[in-house]
Amino acid sequence: MKSAIAAIGILLASTIHIAAADLVDPDVPEPPASEERGIWAAIAYSDADAKHGFFWGADKRQEAMDEALAHCENAGGKTCSVVSVFRNHRHWDDDDNTGFPYNHCGALAVAKQRTGQSTPAAAISAPTRKDAEDAALQRCEASSAGECKIREWVCT
Template sequence: MKLRSAIAAIGMLFVYTGQLGAADLLTTEQAPAPPPDERGIWAAIAYSAPDERYGFFWGADKRQEAMDIALKHCERDKGNKCIVVSVFRNHRHWDDDDNTGFPYNHCGALAIGKDENKRVAPWGANSASTRREAENLALKACERSGSQCKIREWVCT
């Protein structure tokens, strides 16, 4: 369970930086622990790059719950190296600002490319206020590799 938490924390780092891709998986930095009273409706996307498996979840009351369930769904889909690549939230109430600086992005997307010359397919994930914007950001991150990418999954809270 400690390994899963460490992997989830590393996945959170990608959300904070907004820079995602298969090469970014080598970082060892950990994201700061979330405050206990984060408000909102949470969602997460988990991805296993070596086997292109993914899982997602939306509608959680807590960030960690969304992350844990997305990881579980990815592993259930036979993902061998699942990590959380995007976590985001929607307002439960419009006065939900918890002063954490974590944005209220309602949608997230995962894009995966095909490149026969690479061992791991290029990918990108991101979140934004709208589905279209999240998809565009995920595609842009994936296509930095020079590959043609397609949206594999999207979710909005």
Template sequence: MRLRALAVLGLTLLWSGHVISADLVAPSEPQQEEKGIWAAIAYSQSDSKYGFFWGADKRQEAKDIAQKYCENAGGKACNVVSVFRNHRHWTDDDETGFPYKHCGALAMADKVENRFTPWGVNSAETRREAEDLALRACEASGAKCKIREWVCT
């Protein structure tokens, strides 16, 4: 009888939304707010379309809008390929570990051949460094590349 009473109590608690388990993990703390001015680059390798956005208050906002711009440009397989940020204030260190790389660049081969077009993307603290890194990544395939877009937040 006691076993049956415990079973009924357990089912009642379960049905009422209360969970009985010693294995429960405490909910994680909310993610710390990431400070800065955000930018993102989205690229569609299958058709060499791209989209950029800068000036967002949140990382996800920059990613979503860059993705949408890429799709609006006709990209059929757009993906966010770079996200970077700038300090809104020089005291912005939010201790999240996400670097403050102010500029980003997208390089593509001179000759666009859609899904086989070599490309490269990178971010850095300066426009020149971001462009150089993106060009190096693109030209690693042996193609002659040029910067298609750059942005600094």
């Protein structure tokens, strides 16, 4: 009788083990990540010390953001954050539902004077460099009530 109970215990244990192992099938590929078409770029800015960083040419949005942040921090930025993310479309004209338009260029405008503990800035992306620079200057000057200048521009 004891051997029968032991055999049933071993059978149950091995069945549970097999069921648990079956929860993760190594032969089934993970679903692909949402495709992000285009060549991505990002601009990061630290308003505490007016440092910035940018990156262009990334295959993925997150890569562009990570690299822009790293460049800003390497420049000595203490409060770096991504202020603009954009991409070009090369030959794509469809919407991949990422929420990002196909803008080729971005610009960062920074106020010439600090206000309190920060240096106001604005970053905008647009289809052309001129459009991005003009829009960034307008937004920066409206928010800082002062003169701004283009600190960085990048086109993908």
